[in-house]
Amino acid sequence: METKSRVNRVQLTALLLPGLLIFAVFTVYPIFRLLCMSFCDWNFGSMLSQPFIGLANYQDVFSDDIFWVVFVNSIVYTLVTVPAQMALGLMVAVLLSGIKRFSVSFRVMNYLPVITSWVIASLVFRYIFNTEGLLNYCLSRLTGAANVRWLDTRWSGLSVAMILGAWKGVGWNMVVFLAALQQVPADLYEAAEMDGCGSWKRFWNVTLPSIKGTILFALIMLTIGGFNVFTSIKMITGGKPAHQTDTLLTWMYYKAFSTGNFGYSAALSFIMALCLGLMAIAQFRAMKNRDA
Amino acid sequence: MKKMLSILLALCLMTGVSLAESAQPVTITFWHHYSAQSAENETLMNVLIPQFESENPGIKVNAVSHEWAELHDKVLVSASSQSLPDVARCDIAWLPEFEKMGILVALDEAMGNFADVSATLLDSAMSTAKIGDHYYGLALNTNSKIMFYQTAMLEAAGVAVPQTMDEWVEAVRKLSGTNTNGQQVWGWNEPALSGWNICPFIWSFGGSLTDEAQTVATGYINSAATVKAIETFAQLYKDGALTGFNSGDIPMTDGFGTGRYAMMLEGPWKTAELEGAYPDTAYGTAPIPAGEGGSVSVLGGEDIAMFTTANQDAAWKFMEFMTGEYAETEMAKCGQIPVNKAALESDVVKGAAYAPFIEAIQSAKARPTVAAWSEMDNELNMALTAVVNGEKTAQESMDALAVTFDELLKK
Numbered sequence: 001m002e003t004k005s006r007v008n009r010v011q012l013t014a015l016l017l018p019g020l021l022i023f024a025v026f027t028v029y030p031i032f033r034l035l036c037m038s039f040c041d042w043n044f045g046s047m048l049s050q051p052f053i054g055l056a057n058y059q060d061v062f063s064d065d066i067f068w069v070v071f072v073n074s075i076v077y078t079l080v081t082v083p084a085q086m087a088l089g090l091m092v093a094v095l096l097s098g099i100k101r102f103s104v105s106f107r108v109m110n111y112l113p114v115i116t117s118w119v120i121a122s123l124v125f126r127y128i129f130n131t132e133g134l135l136n137y138c139l140s141r142l143t144g145a146a147n148v149r150w151l152d153t154r155w156s157g158l159s160v161a162m163i164l165g166a167w168k169g170v171g172w173n174m175v176v177f178l179a180a181l182q183q184v185p186a187d188l189y190e191a192a193e194m195d196g197c198g199s200w201k202r203f204w205n206v207t208l209p210s211i212k213g214t215i216l217f218a219l220i221m222l223t224i225g226g227f228n229v230f231t232s233i234k235m236i237t238g239g240k241p242a243h244q245t246d247t248l249l250t251w252m253y254y255k256a257f258s259t260g261n262f263g264y265s266a267a268l269s270f271i272m273a274l275c276l277g278l279m280a281i282a283q284f285r286a287m288k289n290r291d292a
Numbered sequence: 293m294k295k296m297l298s299i300l301l302a303l304c305l306m307t308g309v310s311l312a313e314s315a316q317p318v319t320i321t322f323w324h325h326y327s328a329q330s331a332e333n334e335t336l337m338n339v340l341i342p343q344f345e346s347e348n349p350g351i352k353v354n355a356v357s358h359e360w361a362e363l364h365d366k367v368l369v370s371a372s373s374q375s376l377p378d379v380a381r382c383d384i385a386w387l388p389e390f391e392k393m394g395i396l397v398a399l400d401e402a403m404g405n406f407a408d409v410s411a412t413l414l415d416s417a418m419s420t421a422k423i424g425d426h427y428y429g430l431a432l433n434t435n436s437k438i439m440f441y442q443t444a445m446l447e448a449a450g451v452a453v454p455q456t457m458d459e460w461v462e463a464v465r466k467l468s469g470t471n472t473n474g475q476q477v478w479g480w481n482e483p484a485l486s487g488w489n490i491c492p493f494i495w496s497f498g499g500s501l502t503d504e505a506q507t508v509a510t511g512y513i514n515s516a517a518t519v520k521a522i523e524t525f526a527q528l529y530k531d532g533a534l535t536g537f538n539s540g541d542i543p544m545t546d547g548f549g550t551g552r553y554a555m556m557l558e559g560p561w562k563t564a565e566l567e568g569a570y571p572d573t574a575y576g577t578a579p580i581p582a583g584e585g586g587s588v589s590v591l592g593g594e595d596i597a598m599f600t601t602a603n604q605d606a607a608w609k610f611m612e613f614m615t616g617e618y619a620e621t622e623m624a625k626c627g628q629i630p631v632n633k634a635a636l637e638s639d640v641v642k643g644a645a646y647a648p649f650i651e652a653i654q655s656a657k658a659r660p661t662v663a664a665w666s667e668m669d670n671e672l673n674m675a676l677t678a679v680v681n682g683e684k685t686a687q688e689s690m691d692a693l694a695v696t697f698d699e700l701l702k703k
Contacts, residue, residue: 020308043638065545091591099443117322126539127644130540131540131541131542132540132541132542133540147476147537149540150540151539151540152538152540157539174550236539237539238539239540239541240537240538241677241681242673242674242677242678243674245539257365257671258666258670259666259667260368260666
C-alpha cells in the first residue's frame, strides 16, 4: 500500500514538474526580475550596469504629471466601459433567454464584435470618428455644421475608445450571463410568480441574487481588462495630443520602448498590479457584504 | 545503439572542431537595416561584399538584415549579453544612446587614418557621428527634407513658390480655405510636432535648441527667434492654415495627393510614395523658405559604427570600403543619398530623382546629438502641443521647456 502511494507521488511529481517548471521559468522568474528592475536604474544608458536606486523609480512615477493624467484616464475608461458592457450584456442575455426562435442567430450577431480583431475594429472606429470621417460627413450633411475634431481632445478621443470597448464587450458578457441565467432554478421563478411578483420584481429579487457569483466574476475580469486597454488607444489616438489620451499600458509601453526607461515602466507595472489587487479585494468584500 | 549514438556524437564534435580550426579568414559581422527584399540588400550581398572580399582576402563579411526598430533593440539586448556584431549601420539618432552605453569605439582615437577618411565625407553628415569631442561612426548615407508643393493649387491661388519665410506665411494663408467641393483645404501640412518637424522652422527663423556645445538650452530654445518661429506656427494653426498633427487629420500623402494640403516638407521617400499612390498629381519641389537663419533643413540618415568587441582592423577596412566612392556610388543607384564627396559628383547622383535633396543636405543641421534626445524630443512635442492648443503662450512654454532641457542635458 505504502509503495503504491509512493509510486503515486513520484508519478504525480513527474507529471506536475513540466508544468511547474514552465510556470516558474516563464511567469514567476520574469515577475521576480521585473520587481528587481523596478528598484534599479534600468535604462538604455545603463544597460551594462543597473545600480540599485531603491524607490526612486516609484517616486518618479508618482511625481510625474503625465502619470496622473493616464491614471485618471484608465480609471474613467474602466468606470464607463465596465458597467456599460455588463448592463448591456445582461440585458441582451435576459432578452435572448426569453425568446424561442432565432435565438442562435441573435447570439451570433451579438457575439460577432468579440471575435472581430481589435486592430481592425479600432481602425474602423478611427475612420468613423476622423475629422474627415463618416460621422462628421453625416453630421455636416444633416446639420451643415463644421467638422467636429472628435479624436483631437482628451475626453472626446477617450470616449471613442470607450464606445469601442463597450461595443466589443457586450457579446462576451452576454455569453457569460446566458450561461448563468440557465443555472437559475425555474421553481424559484414559479414561486415568485405565485407570490405575485411582476417581471421586474422577479428579475430584481430572483435573477440578480442567483447570478451574483457570475456578476462578481465578470466585474473583476472586466476591471482588469479595462485597466489593460491598449490596442484601441494605440490605434485610435496613439495617446495624442501630448499623451492626454494615453492610458496606463500605452504610457508604460511608451516609457519602456520609446524612451528606454525600463525601471520606470517596471515600477508603474507594480503600482498597477497593486491597484488591481486592492480593487479585486474591495469588489469581493462589497459582494460579500451584500450577501449578509 | 547507444554506442552508435556516442560515436556519431563524437564525430559531430570532431567535425565541428576541425571546421572551426580550418576557418582561417577573419569573419566580421555586419548588422544593417536594408530590408531583406530591397535593391539595397541585393547590391550589398551581390556586389559590395564580393568586391570587398576580393579586395581584402582573409576577411569575410557576415551581413545580417534586421528590421529598423528591431535592430535598435537587438543592439541593446546584445550589449548586455556581450554578443554585439563588429559593425552596424545605425540611424543617426541612435549613436548618442549607444555611445552612452559605452559600446562604441571612438574612431578618431583608435584609427590612425581617421582624419583622411572623414575628410572624404560631407562635414554636415559627419557631424551626426560626433558626440562630445570624439567621432563614433562614419556617415554612410543621408537624407533631408525639402518643400513639396501642389502645382495646380499654387497656380489657382495665384501664389508664387515662397522663397522667404515671410512669403511662406503669406502663401500658406492664401492657399487655405475651401475648395470648389466645399471641403476645407490647408496651405501647409505638418504631420507631427516633434524635432524632425519643427527644427527646420526654428533654425530657418534663426533660432536654435541648444548652444553649440549642446550643454545648455536656456537662452536658445526660449530665445526671441525660436519663440517667433513657434508663434508663427501656432498662429497659422489657429487660423486654419496649417494642420496634420492631430489624430483625426487626413494622412499626409493622401491629403497632398488629393489636393487638401497645398504644401509640405518631406524626404526623398515621398517621391516614390506619391508616384505609387497619386501618379497624376503634379507637384514641384523647392528648398525650405529662408528666414533670418537662412534656409536650414533637418538632417536624417545613417552612420556606420564599430562596437568595442569588434575585430578593429578588419572592421575599419569594411567601414572604409562602405563609405568609399565605389560602394557609395553603387548604393546611390538604389536611392541611397551618398555622403562621399567624390560619389556626390558622379553622374549617377546628379541624374537621380533625389538630386534636389542634395542641395538641402549641404546646409541641413542635425538634431542635438545627445543621449537624452529622445526624452527632449518628447518634451518638445508636449510643449508645442500646449502652444498650438492655446494652453500656454509660446514664450511661457519655451521658458518652461528650457528648464527641462537644461536638466536633461546634464544627465
